[in-house]
Amino acid sequence: MASTIRVRATSSGETTEVQALIQHPMDSGFVKNAKGETIPPHFIQQLTFEHDGKNVFIADWGGGISKDPYVKFTFKGGKKGDELKISWVDNKGATDTTTAKIQ
Amino acid sequence: MKLRSAIYLASAALSLALLTLASTLPSGAADKVDPVADAKAFKKFFTDKFPKVKLEDFVNGPYSMNEDLHKQWQEKEQFPPYEFSLEMGKEMFSKPFKNGKTYADCFENGGIGVRQNYPYFDAKEGKVITLELALNRCREANGEAPYSYVRDEMAALTAYMAFTSRGKPMDIKIPNDPRALAAYEAGKEYFYTRRGQLNFSCATCHVQSPGERIRAEILAPALGIVNAMPIYRSEWSGMGTTSRRFTTCNSQIRGVPLSPQDDEYRNVEYYLSYVSNGLPISGPGARP
Numbered sequence: 001m002a003s004t005i006r007v008r009a010t011s012s013g014e015t016t017e018v019q020a021l022i023q024h025p026m027d028s029g030f031v032k033n034a035k036g037e038t039i040p041p042h043f044i045q046q047l048t049f050e051h052d053g054k055n056v057f058i059a060d061w062g063g064g065i066s067k068d069p070y071v072k073f074t075f076k077g078g079k080k081g082d083e084l085k086i087s088w089v090d091n092k093g094a095t096d097t098t099t100a101k102i103q
Numbered sequence: 104m105k106l107r108s109a110i111y112l113a114s115a116a117l118s119l120a121l122l123t124l125a126s127t128l129p130s131g132a133a134d135k136v137d138p139v140a141d142a143k144a145f146k147k148f149f150t151d152k153f154p155k156v157k158l159e160d161f162v163n164g165p166y167s168m169n170e171d172l173h174k175q176w177q178e179k180e181q182f183p184p185y186e187f188s189l190e191m192g193k194e195m196f197s198k199p200f201k202n203g204k205t206y207a208d209c210f211e212n213g214g215i216g217v218r219q220n221y222p223y224f225d226a227k228e229g230k231v232i233t234l235e236l237a238l239n240r241c242r243e244a245n246g247e248a249p250y251s252y253v254r255d256e257m258a259a260l261t262a263y264m265a266f267t268s269r270g271k272p273m274d275i276k277i278p279n280d281p282r283a284l285a286a287y288e289a290g291k292e293y294f295y296t297r298r299g300q301l302n303f304s305c306a307t308c309h310v311q312s313p314g315e316r317i318r319a320e321i322l323a324p325a326l327g328i329v330n331a332m333p334i335y336r337s338e339w340s341g342m343g344t345t346s347r348r349f350t351t352c353n354s355q356i357r358g359v360p361l362s363p364q365d366d367e368y369r370n371v372e373y374y375l376s377y378v379s380n381g382l383p384i385s386g387p388g389a390r391p
Contacts, residue, residue, distance in 0.1 A: 006182065021182045067340050070182065 005086050007100035009078070016078030016102055018049060018057070020071045020086060028063030043091055047071070050085040051078055078102050136284045138277050138377055141291070145378040149326040153314070162330040162385040164323030168314035172321060176389065185262055185335040185387040188342045192263030195256065200245040206260070209241035218268035219384050222373050223276065224283040231286050231369040234261055235344055252363035253350070258333040258342035265332065265386030273330055273384060275377040290374030293367050299358025305371070320391060327379045329372060331388030338391070345372055
């Protein structure tokens with residue numbers, strides 16, 4: 001299975017724009033399936049973007065975020081060739097991590 | 104309530120009047136089946152209606168109709184929501200069946216870059232074969248269970264096959280065979296026939312009102328609508344095949360959908376693909 005995280009980070013000198021798409025069901029725990037059984041909650045609780053040993057972006061999420069979430073933000077600093085480390089942890093303890101080079 | 108039903112009646116009458124106008128426009132000679140003239144008239148209808156839209160842009164559905172949406176879409180295309188499905192399809196396509204054969208053995212050119220030839224009319228069977236049907240037949244011929252026609256695996260496979268054919272012009276042939284012409288004509292008839300509690304035909308939305316809003320959505324033009332299949336719809340938060348599009352369209356007009364890959368649906372796909380001949384394949388697509 002390929003990574004669940006897609007990242008594209010581009011540096012404009014002063015700032016770096018980061019876009020990420022994450023594959024995750026993000027079940028809120030309030031939805032029923034076709035049989036009427038509740039689909040148990042299964043969502044990302046924390047998403048972290050790390051640059052140069054510092055967290056530049058942390059999202060504390062719950063079941064209100066949509067399936068396969070998309071994130072876009074900018075942070076000061078970052079230059080071409082630097083590494084970003086992205087990871088998430090969900091409420092079942094599953095996790096995924098990937099690294100991306102800033103373009 | 105009274106006022107509302109009066110409005111409904113009035114608008115129904117108006118759309119009926121408009122539709123008789125619209126349906127007489129693209130058909131020309133109604134007594135004789137003439138696909139070539141049909142396709143020409145069909146394209147002309149849309150290019151006259153939307154003189155600013157480039158012909159090859161029609162395949163982008165609602166995004167070709169609205170500038171703001173177009174901008175959003177271009178941004179979205181950097182990170183297309185169908186990407187996960189596409190990757191899954193690529194993996195599935197190359198994975199051999201239990202008997203060691205692959206999908207590539209069922210299709211000309213190994214299934215790469217052939218999406219524009221589907222659906223085609225099969226002279227042996229005397230019916231229209233769509234890509235979805237061909238894929239499931241391929242599975243069954245190799246001793247695998249068929250997939251559901253509506254989403255997930257089928258959408259992933261067709262997404263990958265469409266992706267390898269991107270940019271190639273739709274190339275549907277109608278052989279000189281009365282059965283093929285009949286299938287084409289039946290598809291056209293289905294497309295223009297009103298049904299369901301709302302009494303809509305496919306054309307009510309996709310010929311008469313593309314670019315207009317239906318609730319919060321912008322309607323896509325019928326021209327090139329099949330070129331973008333399968334699609335990721337934000338409304339579905341997932342992928343859907345041509346079959347899914349047809350069945351949901353039918354239930355949205357409060358009609359009873361047929362089962363996926365029913366004869367009539369395949370004929371509609373045949374008709375729609377034929378009149379979109381020459382427009383590039385743009386699937387998999389993303390839609391609001």
